[in-house]
Amino acid sequence: MQRFAELLEGLVFQPARNGKLRLIETYFREAPDPDRGYGLAALTSSLVFTQAKPALIRGLVEARVDPVLFGWSWDFVGDLAETVALIWPEEASPHPVPHLTEVVETLSTTGKVELPGVLMRWLDAMDATQRWALLKLITGELRVGVSARLAKTALANFGGVDVNEIEELWHGLAPPYLELFAWLEKRGEKPAVDGEASFRPLMLATALEEDETQGLDPADYMAEWKWDGIRVQLAARPGGQRRIFSRTGDDVGRAFPDILERMEFDAVLDGELLVVRGAEVAPFNHLQQRLNRKVVTKAMLTDYPAHVRLYDILRDGEEDLRGLGFEERRRRLEAWYARVRPERMDVSALVPFSSWEELKALREGARENGIEGLMLKRRDSPYLAGRPKGHWFKWKRGALTADTVLMYAQRGSGKRSSYYSDYTFGAWRDGALVPVGKAYFGFTDEELRQLDNWVRNHTTNRFGPVREVEPKLVLEVAFDSVHRSTRHRSGIAMRFPRVHRIRWDKPAEEADRVETLEKMVVE
Amino acid sequence: MTAMTQSTAPRSPASWLKIAPEGLCCAPGGFHIDPVQPVERAVITHGHSDHARPGHGSVLATPETIAIMQARYGDEFPTRYHALPYGEPIRLGEVSLTFAPAGHVLGSAQAALEHAGTRIVVSGDYKRRPDPTCPPFQPMPCDVFVTEATFALPVFRHPSDAHEIGRLLHSLEIFPERAHLVGTYALGKCQRVISLLRQAGYNRPIYMHGALLGLCALYERHGVPLGPLIHVTNQNKAELKGQIVLAPPSAHADRWSRALPDPVVAMASGWMRIKQRAKAGGIELPLVISDHADWDELDRTVDEVGAPEVWITHGREEALVHHLGKKGYRARALALVGFEEEGQ
Structure with a gap:
């Protein structure tokens, strides 16, 4: 101990x-x-x-x-x-x-x-x-700031192996992991976990900037919508293990019995977990109602029905398909789906295109719920663990922005512990500022120095590591979307807020009103 | 001085030592103890700035405390200083006063007051464990004991100093590429941490924030050797890999600390016992080193001085009142204002 x-x-x-x-x-x-x-x-x-x-x-x-x-x-x-x-x-x-x-x-x-x-x-x-x-x-919660992924990364470093190798084994092993340590210390064989519904590390995309399409030939790529849900991997064996893994390999199946009970197949699939009513994808915060729940009530299952939109197939029966190119796997996925037809699942549609301009126009035109942008996948890319460069790209829609006023700043930790680097910003409502979000990235090191300086010189109040500042500095923040939230006084919450520009020039009175942000809410 | 008008039983301890807006007032002696506002005659237990404030007409304190006050306040105020060494009684009006060591910082004293056949000991801030920088607390039998209560909750049990210093030296071994920035108060804690490091055999130079140097020199003049100390300047700041740097507690959050090589932020304080508190302050290496008595020491001290009545000031009074009441003491809280928590 x-x-x-x-x-x-x-x-x-x-x-x-x-x-x-x-x-x-x-x-x-x-x-x-x-x-x-x-x-x-x-x-x-x-x-x-x-x-x-x-x-x-x-x-x-x-x-x-x-x-x-x-x-x-x-x-x-x-x-x-x-x-x-x-x-x-x-x-x-x-x-x-x-x-x-x-x-x-x-x-x-x-x-x-x-x-x-x-x-x-x-x-x-x-x-x-x-x-x-x-x-x-x-009593359960350790709260020492270590995710399962971080612990596995340390384990990989310890044994000099790739963390994805550990992820693949992980769900077939149990404490106290004697075989695993023996293998990592080169005293034993790699533990055999085949035949289990084990996790296969996901293939992730890199971001594509607007001007980066130039070097790419449209004929080499296929496009599909990027759905705004939670990336999952479904793994099932007939009459045996059924698991829903998150992107980091956590088993989240318990929260989604409505999906689990429909996984009567022998395959490993990659897809996006969404809340879908009828044919319509609900906003992301509807899906959030279903996350991290210990008890799943009937009402939740009815009000927020879960659905998986399938992107890929990694295993079909005994056959590992990861070595095939995307186009071929896609054909296999469609064939599999036509054969098995699981409820609450469908195949993510392809978006046909012949030029980047055409695709860009399609992307800007799609203001539908649940679409974050487009995914581009090379026709010949095998399914590779991690974020390999040059295979998959996410091409997001332009972000939304708003002018907000800096209200509070908090000191960061580690290398940022002498900098006020976490910013709470607000928008106007009835002549007063209401906090609408918090951001701690998006600025350069030089801008951080300037912001820190400004905070120190305009402090009006201190609460431990937090300083309240004069409501004078306008921050243009960028964010992916706005949702209703009962947890925030403003009644709204932003997704992925970041500092886009520091508007040293703009008077605080001209910053946006909460109403303006409310109009951006996706219902 | 105002005349005694209240209806307390004549000559009871509470009739001649009581709370006034300026602080603890001893009317028959014509003085206040550690007053928070300027008064005509002040008795000062020790040099921390919440006890030793400037602007009094005259100050009675130990020679060391006077040296500290003069160093801090200079000639700014026309205060008349009267030095009274430990153990020498002095007559003030109808009261006899004697100082005894409190073991808190250099010069810290308890004030024993005798009047009308009763003895009250105002202990000021104190601790019970050995401190190489000042003489140990001396228990004095009395009728009323006035005690601090900074750490008066049973969760506060300070580990041994040697253990905590050992953790600092261990961290230095693990992270030889990082400076170790230790937050310490300028008076007392700073010199104690240096002395504890020297006791543990650490003889390398210790790097000092400029704000701490004056009191270190004063300690050395009073016979407390501190070994080699080097002033941190913009010129040498970046070269302090693997070195111990002492600075005031707020310095790690200050722009001053930026040029230090990837500092391990440490802090020496009794509050470091509470993990969430240390974490919230951005401390990576909390060192539980306190100049105040912990819960067990408060309890033991009350037993040792044997006073049937105990008055409790600044801190968590209610817990100590409750605990001592259960043990049969007449314990009550003195609602003194104006004292800061260590570490705030």
Whole structure:
């Protein structure tokens, strides 16, 4: 537990991605099997403990510490696990500090009745950092700023392999990943996971700027609409595993039972998850209602029906199709679809064209819901993991823009910790500014220096790392779309807002009104 | 001084030491302790600027505290300073006053007041663990003990200083290509961190933000050796890979820190015990090093001085009032205003 606790603590305070990677790799190098496997499982949220509810932990601490003092401490610290870790009385314990493996294995076999006694014994034996790590682990959320993808990247660095190789294996493996570590340390064979509904890393597109079409021959490419949903991979075996993977390889199937139940096929497909009513694609925020839900209600299934628009086919039965060119795979996809005809799925239509000008006109004409722009795919491109250059391009519609007023600035982290680099901006409503979004990129280093300087010289109020500034500077922000939102005071939310231009010249009174943004909302 | 008019029982401790708008007022002695507004006669427990404010008519303090105040405020105010070393009683009106070490910073003192057969000890800010830069807190038996409550919650249990300094030195080994920027208060914390580093065998030069140098020189004049210190300038700033740099707590957010080579931002403060608090402040390496007593030390100190009555000032008064009340002490909060939290 000592090593794992040190790792978590290090990660909490480490703002930089590379720093986090270094800490995790070091952990894999130094921690023994099977501890490190369980550590990896914890970082990738592959461990679930259902018994240790916050109420149980509260009960334990209130039996040891004056509940009044505990209550005030909790108010002050704000986080239950941390409060309990810090306040737990430190007395000599006859018990040794358990290893991570012991913790994980004991928790999975211990019943509700014995659990409090076990936890109490562990907490007595541990120091404050270990207690904190234990409580974070058993209550679920680690919140140390590490995604599953980052943990897998560290693992790939540790073993000197491509992270996509790990992604392909991942869903066929289980903690404590002994075979996987053995392979990465060149002590064993690559684990065999064929036959499972495992994840195949997605092929991603690079952005195409307006003038970059010149060097490309239109005859080499096929075009289709770029749908504004969530890219998914459907993987199914008849009578066996069915999975819906996100772009990063997370299994999101639980939130979409209406798709899962219709995956009665033997294939791996690439597509876009959308909410579709009748034939019409709903705006992106309708799909958001379906994300990250632990419980999927009937009403949600009726109100926000999920649909997958298919782009590609990677496996058909036993046949891996990734080596074929796009055009050929596309033919196979159409044939497969004609044969299987799964409900709630259709094939993304191709957009025929003969010249870039023609395609550009088509793109500008498409103001339909759910279309972000166009995808261009080389007819002969195999399906390659990652973002290979020169194969797939996304050609987005021009962004929307608005003139807004800078209201608050927050200091960044890591290399940006001495710069005010995160900006909250507002638009006018009834003579007052209402925050409409937040942006922290889109400017050059030089512009960042200028903005930082301006913030420091126009501060009117400070709240910790946040400064309120005089409402004087106009930021022209660009964004992909605007949606209704009940979570924001303005009632709207922007998608992908970024600072487009700093309008040093423009008086703040001439910035846009909230009404103007409301008119851009896609209903 | 205003005449005593309130209806407290005559000669009870609360009748002769009480809260006034200017701060804690001792009417029969004719003075205020650590007043927040200018007064005629002030008794100052230590040199931190929320306790030692400028503009008083006269100041009674330890020689070290007076040196600190003079260094900070110079001749700006026509204050008359009276130095009183530890352990030497002085008569002020109807009150006898003696200073004893508080172990907080150089010159920090508790004020023991005796009047009408009663002794009140105003401890100022204090800590209980050894500090190479000042003499240790000396418990004094009394009838009323006035204590601070900065860290008066049981979540505050400071780890050992050596452990925390060890973490700083360990980080220096892991990140030899990065400067280590440690936020410290100019008075006390800065010199203590330097001394702790020297105790841990770190003999290389320590790089200093200019704002910290004056008080370091003052400490050295008072017999606290700090070893080689080098002023950080625009010329040497970029060359500080793998070096320890001490600066005021806000410096990492300041433009001053920009030229430093990829600094690891550290901070030495008791508040660093709370992870979210450290994180919110952009601290990458929190060092729990405090000049205040932690919860266990507050509790132990009250037991040691044995006063049946305890008055509690600035901090989390309610928790300590509650806890001491349960232990049988007559404990109450003194609502003093104008004191800052360390680290704010």
